[in-house]
Amino acid sequence: MKREIPIIIVGVTGVVMFFQYFIPTGWSEFIFTYGQDWVMVIGILSLPLGIWSLVKANVLKLKDPKERFYSAVLLAGFLAMVLTGLKRESFEAGSVFMKLFNTILIPIQATVFSLLAFFIASAAYRAFRARSVLATVLLITAFLVMLRFIPLGPISTANLGAVAWILSVPNMAAKRAIMMGIGLGAAATAIKIILGIERTYMGRD
Amino acid sequence: MSFLEKMMLIDRRWIYLSIGLAVIIPVVVQFEVPVSVSPEVKKIYDFVENLNAGDYLFIAVDYDPSSMAELNPMAEAVLNQAFAKDLKVIIVTLAQFGPGMVEDLTTRLAAAHHRVRGEDYVFLGYRPYPAITIMLMGINFRVPFPVDHYSVPLDSMPMMRDIRNFADVKAVIDFTAGNTADFWITYGVGRFDFPLAIGITGVMAADYYQYLQSGQIFGIIPGVKGAAEYEQLVGFPGKGKEQMAYQVIAHSVIIAFILISNIAYFATRKQKQQLGGGR
Numbered sequence: 001m002k003r004e005i006p007i008i009i010v011g012v013t014g015v016v017m018f019f020q021y022f023i024p025t026g027w028s029e030f031i032f033t034y035g036q037d038w039v040m041v042i043g044i045l046s047l048p049l050g051i052w053s054l055v056k057a058n059v060l061k062l063k064d065p066k067e068r069f070y071s072a073v074l075l076a077g078f079l080a081m082v083l084t085g086l087k088r089e090s091f092e093a094g095s096v097f098m099k100l101f102n103t104i105l106i107p108i109q110a111t112v113f114s115l116l117a118f119f120i121a122s123a124a125y126r127a128f129r130a131r132s133v134l135a136t137v138l139l140i141t142a143f144l145v146m147l148r149f150i151p152l153g154p155i156s157t158a159n160l161g162a163v164a165w166i167l168s169v170p171n172m173a174a175k176r177a178i179m180m181g182i183g184l185g186a187a188a189t190a191i192k193i194i195l196g197i198e199r200t201y202m203g204r205d
Numbered sequence: 206m207s208f209l210e211k212m213m214l215i216d217r218r219w220i221y222l223s224i225g226l227a228v229i230i231p232v233v234v235q236f237e238v239p240v241s242v243s244p245e246v247k248k249i250y251d252f253v254e255n256l257n258a259g260d261y262l263f264i265a266v267d268y269d270p271s272s273m274a275e276l277n278p279m280a281e282a283v284l285n286q287a288f289a290k291d292l293k294v295i296i297v298t299l300a301q302f303g304p305g306m307v308e309d310l311t312t313r314l315a316a317a318h319h320r321v322r323g324e325d326y327v328f329l330g331y332r333p334y335p336a337i338t339i340m341l342m343g344i345n346f347r348v349p350f351p352v353d354h355y356s357v358p359l360d361s362m363p364m365m366r367d368i369r370n371f372a373d374v375k376a377v378i379d380f381t382a383g384n385t386a387d388f389w390i391t392y393g394v395g396r397f398d399f400p401l402a403i404g405i406t407g408v409m410a411a412d413y414y415q416y417l418q419s420g421q422i423f424g425i426i427p428g429v430k431g432a433a434e435y436e437q438l439v440g441f442p443g444k445g446k447e448q449m450a451y452q453v454i455a456h457s458v459i460i461a462f463i464l465i466s467n468i469a470y471f472a473t474r475k476q477k478q479q480l481g482g483g484r
Contacts, residue, residue, distance in 0.1 A: 033344060125220055125463060130467055130470070
């Protein structure tokens with residue numbers, strides 16, 4: 001029963017949610033919204049688990065002199081954001097929560113993301129070498145597309161037609177093939193889960 | 206090791222230093238870069254421009270601080286245009302840190318255009334699970350958002366009284382740095398069939414042009430250049446236009462390194478062939 005009950009729940013839910021999509025009635029809409037509420041509730045229940053795991057791991061690291069500083073910063077940041085964000089008014093402009101968000105979180109995230117420019121430059125220098133026919137095609141295509149998206153005045157507009165063709169013909173053909181493959185794969189996996197053939201989502205016994 | 210061989214093996218730290226200098230130069234020597242407007246950006250501008258005062262526009266701010274340098278300027282330009290045209294704007298975010306982004310945008314722009322929350326614009330807030338939230342909003346905005354971000358019931362707002370779902374808005378414009386655009390296209394346009402346009406980061410551009418050709422989106426603002434184009438159209442010069450100088454210099458450096466690498470590669474290959482040692 002430990003395995004059968006989850007399989008029955010998943011199977012029945014899958015079939016009901018599949019058919020409701022094609023039945024435009026009030027009842028169908030009710031089942032859909034009710035079902036989606038359940039998804040959100042289940043997802044939210046996993047949040048305390050994540051918080052517990054994060055706090056536990058970092059409290060343990062406080063004992064390690066090498067890791068102590070980083071864990072202390074993480075826990076202090078976590079507590080500060082939780083405590084200042086508890087009230088509804090916390091989200092209003094000028095609140096302590098928003099000040100922390102604007103002055104600490106935004107610069108940190110923006111800085112980390114901006115490092116990408118350095119890595120991309122280094123990777124482009126090493127990767128874009130016309131070593132073979134395919135690599136040459138990739139290099140020329142990348143060059144044309146890159147020139148199109150940089151504001152280089154007449155150079156950017158000169159290849160507008162060529163880039164439009166690259167993006168909407170070969171690019172689209174490749175993307176469509178990939179996406180159709182993903183779609184068919186997802187549908188096949190969904191059918192296997194609904195029929196109880198695919199059971200890895202239950203973990204090990 | 207010959208000079209050409211050295212050019213093929215430049216230490217990555219020199220590349221980092223060059224990029225660092227490339228983004229510092231425009232701070233010291235300021236200059237303006239002319240921007241030509243692409244048809245896909247113009248389509249969004251024309252669409253919004255042709256709306257009448259009081260029409261509803263739905264804006265999704267689906268990005269975090271990490272990509273705000275690229276996406277904030279375009280969201281700002283579109284909001285500027287919408288507020289200037291006296292459109293009613295409904296804003297939502299499906300990104301975890303999105304509320305902070307929206308808060309910053311609406312506080313500044315609403316004050317600049319004298320727009321009132323609840324009367325001229327509404328910020329629905331954030332909900333996790335983008336696909337589910339989009340599908341629930343397609344039924345009624347009140348299902349996932351019975352109250353707005355500030356706990357004000359939607360029914361108590363004058364601008365939301367007769368507004369139920371996507372059928373009541375003229376278009377949805379999604380600014381995103383992740384795969385949220387896929388959810389809007391698949392679960393939004395696919396199921397509820399509303400006009401959708403997207404504003405995305407530069408690296409995502411090639412992935413989403415296909416939807417333009419298939420007609421699933423009517424316009425696209427690609428990266429900070431797209432933002433600069435939109436700013437030019439709207440007539441509100443902002444961060445997008447400002448960043449063009451940095452873009453030109455940094456990309457020129459990257460292109461220069463690619464050229465150096467390839468010239469050195471071909472020259473050394475030719476030398477080796479002449480000596481009979483290469484392939």
